[in-house]
Each structure stands twice: as C-alpha cells, then as structure tokens.
Amino acid sequence: MEGISQSISKLLRRSGKGRSDEKKQYYSSVLPEGLCRRFSLAEIKKATNYFAYDLVIGEGGFGKVYKGFIDDRGISVAIKRLNIKSSSGQGCRELTNEVLLLCQIRHPNLIPLIGYCIDEGEGCLVYEFMVNGNLHQHICGTNHDPLPWKQRLAICIGVARGLHYLHTGLKHTIIHRGGKMSDILLDEKWEAKLADFGLSKMGPPSLSKALIRVESVVKGTMGYLDPEYLRSEELTDKSDVYAFGVVLFELLCGRKALDHNLEEEQFHLISWASKCKQEGTINEIIDPYLMGKIAPECFKIYIGIASSCVREEGKDRPAMGEVEVGLEHALQLQESADAAREEGEYDYPINELTCSDSPIENEMY
Structure with a gap:
C-alpha cells in the first residue's frame, strides 16, 4: 500500500x-x-x-x-x-x-x-460484468420487480462490509467518496459490489477510533454529500457514513435522494425523513411495496442506524463497523419475526416507532 x-x-x-x-x-x-x-x-x-x-x-x-x-x-x-x-x-x-x-x-x-x-x-x-446491474435500477427503475425487504437488508450489509474494510481493513484508510445507489452493483447471487473509485482518497494509517481527515476540493453527488464536508472542505471517513445513510433511506423509501418530481417538502429525502421523524409519522416514508412487510422491531433498529448515519456532525455518526453490526442485528430480528408470524402484515404502532431518542438507538450508538 x-x-x-x-x-x-x-x-x-x-x-x-x-x-x-x-x-x-x-x-x-x-x-x-x-x-x-x-x-x-x-x-x-x-x-x-x-x-x-x-x-x-x-x-x-x-x-x-x-x-x-x-x-x-x-x-x-x-x-x-x-x-x-x-x-x-x-x-x-x-x-x-x-x-x-x-x-x-x-x-x-x-x-x-x-x-x-x-x-x-x-x-x-x-x-x-455484474449480471443484475446496479441498485438504482432496481429501486428507482421501472423494468424490474421491487426488491424484497430482506434482500435490501442483505445488500446494505454487503456495502457496509465493503466500506468497513476500506476504512479499517488496510494499512491506510481509503475514503470511497461516492456510495450512491448507481455505485452499488449486484452479481448473479445479488451480492453487493461497491464500484467507482475514481474520486476515492487515501488517508493516513488506519486507526480504529480516530476520525480520519483529508483536505480535499469538494466533489461528489448532490444529495449524498456530507454537509460537514461541504462547509469545511475536509473529507473524512464519516463522509462515507453519511452517503451510506442516504442509501439506507433510499432503500427504505423506494426513491432517490433528490426527486424533482415531488413537491418541495419531499424533494430532499433526508430533510423529509427528518421532518417525518420529528412529527411522529416516520412510518409514512416506507416504500408502499414494503408496507406491512417490515417487522416493527427491525424497523426501529434500521431507522435508528440510518438516522445516526446522517447526523449533521461527523463525530456524532457511527463508524462503519458499528453500522455493519447494527444492520446484521436488524436482519436477524426480521428473520425471527418472520419465522414466528403465521400470516398477515405487520402493524406499526406510532408510539413505538417515532421516539426521536429511542432507547435502542442510544444503546447501539
């Protein structure tokens, strides 16, 4: 290296x-x-x-x-x-x-x-060649069947593992500096492959607890850009965490980060999701295809992870290793709930899903 x-x-x-x-x-x-x-x-x-x-x-x-x-x-x-x-x-x-x-x-x-x-x-x-194209085609395209929830979770876990490896698995930290849905490719087994390293930056030697900072001219895709990076022009490993958090919301909502076809209030996905969370209507952002298919306990963990990733300050966001573990836990909860459920759809009690400082989120982060 x-x-x-x-x-x-x-x-x-x-x-x-x-x-x-x-x-x-x-x-x-x-x-x-x-x-x-x-x-x-x-x-x-x-x-x-x-x-x-x-x-x-x-x-x-x-x-x-x-x-x-x-x-x-x-x-x-x-x-x-x-x-x-x-x-x-x-x-x-x-x-x-x-x-x-x-x-x-x-x-x-x-x-x-x-x-x-x-x-x-x-x-x-x-x-x-990746047989199943990129994630954006399956979430926002019209020529593919919607991806099931557990498959979306598995894809998220794969991307988190790739980013965790880049941040801590090498002698020098690599900041991907991308991470949008079109950068996530899917092979014949639907395994996620992170692509597009043209703008990636190498930082100092990897340190498991330190925040890695690299001075850099601001480059990236609007909607995924870390607001702290935009202000300071200092790229960090937590900039990747922010972009990944945007992807987590995109997969949950079944839409892209910025959508000019929507009304002004919903145009910016992260702003809209934050508003819904504050107002206690976070369950309303779920992709209609997924409504009733996500176990409430899984949903709470997932929302906690995604919300933590897009916090305004990089120091307040989790490391990719924590995100990876949290998503694996969310998938386990979903599988357990599915195995115990006989039939019907899941309900989303408002008072259990919308607390802005949920004990699960605090316990994990």
Whole structure:
C-alpha cells in the first residue's frame, strides 16, 4: 500500500498545466508494469464492437459503460470509457486512481477490476460484468420487480462490509467518496459490489477510533454529500457514513435522494425523513411495496442506524463497523419475526416507532 500512497500523492501534486499528450504519457507511465492487465485500444474496440450503442449499459458524468466480451468472447465484462481528452486531465486522474487502488485490494464487496486501457487518447477500465446491474435500477427503475425487504437488508450489509474494510481493513484508510445507489452493483447471487473509485482518497494509517481527515476540493453527488464536508472542505471517513445513510433511506423509501418530481417538502429525502421523524409519522416514508412487510422491531433498529448515519456532525455518526453490526442485528430480528408470524402484515404502532431518542438507538450508538 505504500506504493499506492506514493503514486497517488504524486498524481495530486501534478500541476494541471501542460500539453494534453504530455499528461496522457505521464498518467500512463505512473502505473507500474504488471499491476494488472493492460488492454490495447484495438482489444477494447473488438470487445465492444467499436463502442456499439446497443451495448451501452450505463452512463454518467465520466462517460458511458459498455457490456463487452474479451478473450475470444469467452468472458463478459463491463467497460467504462472515461473522457481523458479534457484539458483538466480529470479523466486521467480518475482512471489512474482507480487502477492503483483496485489492483491491490480485494474484498467480496468491492468490484473486481480486470484491467485498463490508456491508448491513442482513449481511457477505459475493464471490470467483471455484474449480471443484475446496479441498485438504482432496481429501486428507482421501472423494468424490474421491487426488491424484497430482506434482500435490501442483505445488500446494505454487503456495502457496509465493503466500506468497513476500506476504512479499517488496510494499512491506510481509503475514503470511497461516492456510495450512491448507481455505485452499488449486484452479481448473479445479488451480492453487493461497491464500484467507482475514481474520486476515492487515501488517508493516513488506519486507526480504529480516530476520525480520519483529508483536505480535499469538494466533489461528489448532490444529495449524498456530507454537509460537514461541504462547509469545511475536509473529507473524512464519516463522509462515507453519511452517503451510506442516504442509501439506507433510499432503500427504505423506494426513491432517490433528490426527486424533482415531488413537491418541495419531499424533494430532499433526508430533510423529509427528518421532518417525518420529528412529527411522529416516520412510518409514512416506507416504500408502499414494503408496507406491512417490515417487522416493527427491525424497523426501529434500521431507522435508528440510518438516522445516526446522517447526523449533521461527523463525530456524532457511527463508524462503519458499528453500522455493519447494527444492520446484521436488524436482519436477524426480521428473520425471527418472520419465522414466528403465521400470516398477515405487520402493524406499526406510532408510539413505538417515532421516539426521536429511542432507547435502542442510544444503546447501539
């Protein structure tokens, strides 16, 4: 990991000035030989049928993602094509950052990187193909059946494990700096895989109790950005916790963090959920598909965890390890309640669910 840290630091010190071709050569050469598989542009074009439109499976500010086939079409892959031709060099930095990180870390809940391409002005990242797409498609899309509650919980637990590993399982803390639903991919077994490490930052050596701080220009996705980070421009591991808390509410409510199609009061999910909690109507935010399917005891724990994650101050938020344990407990409560229930739906007594300082939340955090 020392090699990763030094390479990333070198990238961050690199001035934004200079000719475009010089930048491409620099970002290409900073990647150590043999770090992972390096594809030629000819191989990428063959894999994607020359970036065929009908193979596009995703799109974002970085560019398009294509389904592709490598090694004589024997292996399905996802190929992210980044814009590395801009004068800022941002695309090159993101590509190099992701390669340096993902080629040297392994975890069941992080996206496996197969290789990369920097060739003839093109920059691409090649990943294992995730059969079930991303979480946003299943929660906010219209072409998929709604995910059952226990499956949503299991996905949350997987993401929490991945973030916990990044924060404490390595010599240096890695702050993901993303975590939105479209960054959470799902394999054939519906196991969550955290993706998109282009903006990730490496902090100082991991310390289980310390708050990790990294000075950084504010970048990220609105709706998921830690309000403390916006004010201070200091990125911390608790910024990841905040973004994950937003995802927890999205999964519970079945909607995205910011929705311009809703009335002003409900446009911002976290503000709306906080208002409902204060007014004693927190049960009303549940996704209609899930209504009556969540055990009250599980619901209380889940709301306590999600609310703790999106607290205004980072120091007041739980660590990812605590979040992981809490979600595992919530799933156990749901499974126990389901096993004991004969039929019918769960009721949500208002006086038991809406206390702003529930004893369960205080006991856990």
